Amino acid sequence: MSTEEFIIIVYLIIEEIYPTIVSEPLRKRGFPPALTDIEIITMQIVGECLKMDTDKSIWMFFKNNYLSWFPHLGSYPNFCKHCANLWQVNQKITAQLTAHYGQDHIHFIDGFPIPVCRYSRAKRHKNFKEHAGFSYCAAQQEKYYGFKGHLVINLEGMITGYTFAPANVDERDVAPEITENIHGLLGADKGYLRPSLKEYYKFQYVDLQTPLRKNMPDSRSQESMRLLMRARRKIETVIGQLTDRFNIQKVRARDLWHLSHRFIRKILSHTVCVVMNKKCGYSPIQFEKLI
Secondary structure (H helix, E strand, O other), X not given: OOHHHHHXXXXXXXXHHHHHHOOOOOOOOOOOOOOOXXXXXXXXXXXXXXXXOOHHHHHHHHHHHOOOOOOOOOOHHHHHHHHHXXXXXXXHHXXXXXXXXXXXXXXXXXXXXXXXXXXXXXXXXXXXOOOOEEEEXXXXXXXXXXXXXXXXXXXXXXEEEEEEEEOOOOHHHHHHHHOOOOOEEEEOOHHHOOHHHHHHHHHOOEEEEOOOOOOXXXXXXXXHHHHHHHHHHHHHHHHHXXXXXXXXXXXXXXXXXXXXXXXXXXXXXHHHHHHHHHHHOOOOOOHHHOO
């Protein structure tokens, strides 16, 4: 579809769901913003889907190309403030879309690094000093300083749970936080091996399945585990999309509040793309056909 059609469909999706989340005006003092919240959220999502992950690039894109569509687009500073102030609304829209379109009994969980600077500069880096941590990325075989993103997706590839934490926080400690609302099968890699975690999920009606280490006996069939691990690759595809298309591993914020806003915005954008693919009859995570 064309960019114009994409903008319209995103706007209609947000316009439909926004009144169910916000029942009264968010701002009770001062002058109302020139742009509506729906317009701002639409611009953020479209910009992210077009691989523009900074507020300035999104603002410039609409100012130069679609000012007639958004004639009340004001100054860049006001646009930034309006975007950041809507992070909770973005979070609620994501939850609403997930609840409506993401129901499933098969899920997968994994994490990915979010470095805030080069490892050699970590000790001199001043931002996030009280929040970031040191860790090791096995995929890239290198140490890093920053945060770690944590995702849960369903079998179709829709993100149903997410958060980020300091890099040195064990992913097994974070897992219960983002899997509160799921039931059924939960596939993961060896990093989630922990008897107490499996026992916890047992009482939550969640069947946590991970590969075992070589020195551990395994009564499961090799074929079933091979199929499970093949299906688990979908979360690697989703992480790849968040990294390549939405630049989720690039930290362009200087404080935790703005970093949270950026993280949630990217998750919302990915979720909206999945919803649009489902509506159009495409494969849920095949984003190339959307624009």
